[in-house]
Amino acid sequence: MRREDGAHQGERRFALMLTAPGMLALLLTTTFPLAYLVWSSFQTINLAMPFMDGFAGVQNYVEMWHDSRYWHAMGLTGIYTFSSVALQVVIGMGLALLVMQIPAGQWIFRIVAILPIVLAPVVVGLFWRTLMLAPNFGMVDFLVQWLGFEQINWLGAPTPALISVIAIHTWQWTPFAFLVFLASLASLPGDVYEAARIDRANALQRFWHITLPLLRPAIIIVIIMRVMISLSAFAAIFAATGGGPGTASEILNLYAFKTSFVELNFGYGSALAVSLLIITMAVSGVLFYLRTPRRREAGA
Amino acid sequence: MAQGRVHLKGIYKRFGNFIALKHIDLDIQPVEFFALLGPSGSGKTTTLRMIAGLDTPDEGVIEVDGEDVTFAPPADRDIAMVFQNYALYPHMTVRDNIAFPLKMDKMPKAEIEPAVVRAAERVDIAHLLHRRPGQLSGGQQQRCALARAIVRQPKLFLLDEPLSNLDAQLRLQTRVELKKLQRALNVTAIYVTHDQEEAMTLADRMAVFLEGDILQVGTPDEVFNRPASIAVAAFIGSPPMNLLPATLDGDRLTVSGHSMTLPRAPQHPGGEVTMGVRPSHVRIDPQGLPTRLYLSENLGESALLNLYLGDELVKMRVASFNAGAEGETVPIAFDIDTIHLFESGSGRRIPLAGE
Numbered sequence: 001m002r003r004e005d006g007a008h009q010g011e012r013r014f015a016l017m018l019t020a021p022g023m024l025a026l027l028l029t030t031t032f033p034l035a036y037l038v039w040s041s042f043q044t045i046n047l048a049m050p051f052m053d054g055f056a057g058v059q060n061y062v063e064m065w066h067d068s069r070y071w072h073a074m075g076l077t078g079i080y081t082f083s084s085v086a087l088q089v090v091i092g093m094g095l096a097l098l099v100m101q102i103p104a105g106q107w108i109f110r111i112v113a114i115l116p117i118v119l120a121p122v123v124v125g126l127f128w129r130t131l132m133l134a135p136n137f138g139m140v141d142f143l144v145q146w147l148g149f150e151q152i153n154w155l156g157a158p159t160p161a162l163i164s165v166i167a168i169h170t171w172q173w174t175p176f177a178f179l180v181f182l183a184s185l186a187s188l189p190g191d192v193y194e195a196a197r198i199d200r201a202n203a204l205q206r207f208w209h210i211t212l213p214l215l216r217p218a219i220i221i222v223i224i225m226r227v228m229i230s231l232s233a234f235a236a237i238f239a240a241t242g243g244g245p246g247t248a249s250e251i252l253n254l255y256a257f258k259t260s261f262v263e264l265n266f267g268y269g270s271a272l273a274v275s276l277l278i279i280t281m282a283v284s285g286v287l288f289y290l291r292t293p294r295r296r297e298a299g300a
Numbered sequence: 301m302a303q304g305r306v307h308l309k310g311i312y313k314r315f316g317n318f319i320a321l322k323h324i325d326l327d328i329q330p331v332e333f334f335a336l337l338g339p340s341g342s343g344k345t346t347t348l349r350m351i352a353g354l355d356t357p358d359e360g361v362i363e364v365d366g367e368d369v370t371f372a373p374p375a376d377r378d379i380a381m382v383f384q385n386y387a388l389y390p391h392m393t394v395r396d397n398i399a400f401p402l403k404m405d406k407m408p409k410a411e412i413e414p415a416v417v418r419a420a421e422r423v424d425i426a427h428l429l430h431r432r433p434g435q436l437s438g439g440q441q442q443r444c445a446l447a448r449a450i451v452r453q454p455k456l457f458l459l460d461e462p463l464s465n466l467d468a469q470l471r472l473q474t475r476v477e478l479k480k481l482q483r484a485l486n487v488t489a490i491y492v493t494h495d496q497e498e499a500m501t502l503a504d505r506m507a508v509f510l511e512g513d514i515l516q517v518g519t520p521d522e523v524f525n526r527p528a529s530i531a532v533a534a535f536i537g538s539p540p541m542n543l544l545p546a547t548l549d550g551d552r553l554t555v556s557g558h559s560m561t562l563p564r565a566p567q568h569p570g571g572e573v574t575m576g577v578r579p580s581h582v583r584i585d586p587q588g589l590p591t592r593l594y595l596s597e598n599l600g601e602s603a604l605l606n607l608y609l610g611d612e613l614v615k616m617r618v619a620s621f622n623a624g625a626e627g628e629t630v631p632i633a634f635d636i637d638t639i640h641l642f643e644s645g646s647g648r649r650i651p652l653a654g655e
């Protein structure tokens with residue numbers, strides 16, 4: 001017993017030694033900057049007015065509370081996240097169900113689906129800005145005019161700009177949802193569907209009563225991952241619209257970035273970033289809570 | 301009017317290069333309890349799946365009540381089915397599993413609950429309604445699948461080895477219950493099993509499958525007492541009948557140098573044949589054929605002697621166990637009116653005159 005414990009302890013020490021460098025790197029690159037971020041959010045650090053620097057207490061947060069641009073950014077973040085994730089899930093699910101019907105050659109779709117995912121978001125943003133949405137030259141514009149509609153300045157007018165950045169994000173990340181759903185669909189038990197066909201469930205009822213509940217874990221995982229990423233989306237929007245026109249597509253992350261690195265108001269920028277962090281954590285917390293299915297223990 | 305006549309005509313099914321069914325013909329009567337009996341891999345499930353509409357044959361026609369349903373979807377066939385591996389809905393409670401066919405039938409909610417409870421009580425799982433399939437034992441899952449099938453009144457009742465996972469006692473009990481249920485519901489039941497005792501006790505008629513072929517169709521009595529071929533004879537009975545080489549000359553049958561006169565003339569020109577006799581029809585006779593005792597098996601209510609008649613193993617059922625000395629000589633004889641004759645080449649049964 002005792003010898004075993006000793007061996008166990010030795011093992012543990014060894015494991016610690018092995019992981020220590022990684023832990024240290026993690027500590028230095030995540031925990032430390034995070035702590036620094038929180039610390040600076042309680043300071044006034046403004047490179048434009050260095051003479052004002054010093055401890056500010058909750059001053060930054062109070063200012064944020066009264067900042068209409070902050071609430072605007074917050075609203076945009078909500079719209080952006082909700083609509084892009086909803087679109088990803090719905091379109092991804094639809095595509096996965098469609099591809100499942102194809103008896104052979106599903107691998108082609110898997111490979112095609114990976115392409116947008118592996119592109120860097122900046123590239124995606126620029127690609128859409130120059131190739132697809134540019135006035136007169138962009139493919140979308142070309143299509144819209146060809147269909148006989150009026151020309152729309154996709155990235156230059158407020159509402160189209162927001163729609164565009166949502167579309168870009170959806171375009172890049174729907175394949176992720178698609179791939180997860182496709183894999184989950186392929187692993188569903190076939191005989192259960194046969195039982196449902198015998199029990200006279202039609203295709204829609206089979207989807208609603210069998211597929212959807214069985215895919216629930218996959219759907220929730222996709223939502224959690226995509227919401228967390230959407231909340232902190234940055235590069236693609238930055239490349240496509242830079243948050244504009246004006247603040248029309250300026251989600252919270254972009255506002256924090258601009259405050260810190262364009263206006264050089266680090267203290268306030270940090271407070272904005274911290275608020276985004278808190279929102280992200282709260283939302284993921286709720287989603288993780290929803291993930292654990294609460295059993296309805298009827299009777300007994 | 302009684303419904304549920306199932307007619308299979310020339311059903312042929314291939315999986316890749318493998319021929320699973322070779323021109324199956326079956327005519328199952330309304331309200332009949334019909335068993336598909338055969339060893340593993342003989343094509344029973346494949347046949348049932350085509351009757352259900354889950355698979356389609358490569359050739360042939362399936363008719364239900366005179367209507368061609370060969371390519372009709374399962375929903376149009378008004379069937380209930382118990383799957384060999386249960387196929388319960390894993391995310392639903394037992395209650396929701398059993399209720400599912402009723403919900404799809406748009407039965408009013410108030411009527412569903414009592415129907416579910418009644419079905420669950422019939423198979424003894426009323427106390428498990430709140431559980432999920434993952435929280436049930438194999439036998440309980442099987443009974444849940446059974447309850448889901450009997451909760452509706454379908455035209456056809458398809459069961460794929462529905463008792464295979466129950467313990468011996470529960471199997472006997474459920475077997476009786478199943479038979480009574482089928483009588484009460486007054487529906488055609490098609491029942492797949494590899495357990496011949498089950499087929500014998502449950503079925504009005506049965507089909508014996510082997511390697512994608514039907515060897516014989518008949519009542520349990522016919523199949524047991526008049527097996528159509530050596531293959532059926534070698535499959536039915538536990539243990540199955542002894543098959544020994546013999547010579548036929550007119551109505552004289554010679555086995556291992558011992559001659560007997562058949563009660564009636566066989567319809568066969570004579571020569572080499574195969575004689576079959578059930579272990580229970582072998583008896584000890586001091587004037588009989590000398591055999592050597594190889595092993596004596598105790599079966600509880602009876603015992604089984606393994607004897608060697610020359611190089612041929614003969615099994616004999618005796619009333620009580622007596623571990624005789626191995627190598628001891630046991631003289632045996634066969635009751636002449638209990639023996640079966642088969643053509644050695646084709647394996648077909650040789651009928652006696654008047655049969």
Ligand SMILES: Nc1ncnc2c1ncn2[C@@H]1O[C@H](COP(=O)(O)OP(=O)(O)OP(=O)(O)O)[C@@H](O)[C@H]1O
Pocket residue numbers: 315318320338339340341342343344345346347384494
């Ligand atoms: N989808 C399939 N693909 C290829 N071969 C199959 C398929 N389904 C069945 N088979 C083959 O067809 C033959 C008959 O199968 P089937 O399931 O009908 O047997 P069974 O009589 O029900 O046997 P068991 O008692 O073991 O359930 C088997 O040899 C099996 O391997």
Ligand SMILES: [Mg+2]
Pocket residue numbers: 344345346384460
């Ligand atoms: Mg089977």
